[in-house]
Amino acid sequence: MARLAFALLILLALAAPAQADSWMAPGPKLASSADGTTYVIVQPTKAWKDVRFQLVKRAEGRPARQPPYLVGRRTGEPDRIDAEKGDKVLARGAVDFVPLEVRCLNGGRGFVLFETYANVGYHTVFQRHDAKGKVVWSKSLRDLFSAKQIKGFSHSVSSIWWYEGLWIDEAAGDIVVGYKGEQGRGVLRVALKDGKQREGSAKGLLQFVGIGSAEERIRALDSAKKWKLDGVLEAVQAAFAKTSTPLLARLHFAVHMHAAGDESGTDLMRASAQAGTAPDARAHAVRHLSMFVPAQEALPLLRDAMRAKDDMVWSASEEALRKLGARAVETLTAMILDEKASERYRAGAATALWNMGAPAAPALPALKKVAKSGLPKLEYAAGHAIKHIAKEAAR
DSSP states (O other), rough: OOOHHHHHHHHHSSSOOOOOOOOOOOOOOOEOOTSSEEEEEEEOOTOSSSSEEEEEEEEEEEOOOOSSOSSOTTTTTTTTTOOTTTEEEEEEESSSOOEEEEOGGGGOOOOOEEEEESTTSSSSSEEETTTTTTEEEEHHHHHHHHHHHHTTSSSSSSSOOOOOEEETTTTTTTEEEEETTEEEEEEEEEEETTOOEEEOOOGGGGGGGGGGOHHHHHHHHHHHHTTTTHHHHHHHHHTTTTTTSSSSHHHHHHHHHHHOOOOOHHHHHHHTTTTSSSSHHHHHHHHHHHSSSSSHHHHHHHHHTOSSSHHHHHHHHHHHHHTTTGHHHHHHHHHHHHHTSHHHHHHHHHHHHHHHHGHHHHHHHHHHHHSSSSSSSHHHHHHHHHHHHHOOOOO
């Protein structure tokens, strides 16, 4: 909690710490088809109204277009996404709600909007659009489940949290969604053609480790682990071995493999922790780097990551340095004393010491020095670090 409070202070662009029903303003969404031939852009306005879409055919020879981010909105993310020059817009128009997720179908056959942003479970759950962008069918939660089942899902003030993952099974022509309620987990298949539904098998979730976007693959892994399915490691290893697998998914797979004793992802984790990597992937690599390499090798990379402009990478660096405990104190001390570095960088190091507690005691003289630096954010973090370390040490 202390780390979150400080991040709010020094990163003014960030939203307040998430509450059960806090929702950021919705950003534009881009989803590519599994075969990479088409993508769909859904563009809400700041007022959450007048939601527009474009269904776009990718130019021949170009790789699948990747979204600039996965979830939520962060400082520096675009307010608008457009079709790239050379790609062909197949259809454009309006949709009647802001979707939480979007999936694009192979071959320009249309797209699927999933769930209503900020009101999950209460309005449209699925809306299938054809190649011209016209609505084929829509489903609400009441169309899919009984009142008793819906009551058994987790409820918050704004939403009904019923699902755990969403995938498109192009071969079977189905939308596949995992759900969880009081009666346990289940898998629902909804036909793309007409919206007819049937219960599915959890075993089929493993195929999605090797299909789709990074987000879909990561959710497939998470779901397979929750279901305790056989063959998860083998599926992950096969997907990791393919360089066409999205980098963020490969990094998640590397962590899973490492836990099982397979260190094949070490080189990728090390390389991805460095500048030049997409922020979401770099943040994941930074957060897990010390699992793969010795502390003395990780520290220079984590120190460099603290200089990143992206909030996600900065936060991952603070977390990783903190978790190294006493092994990072000397490096963090040097960081807070570096007068040539930015205040954000030095304050991040002080925050790591603050959250580390008693193991950071050797840094107290340096913290007391920078607590009078005249830099408000650094002074704030250093002051709280001094109090917290002293309190922890007194126990």
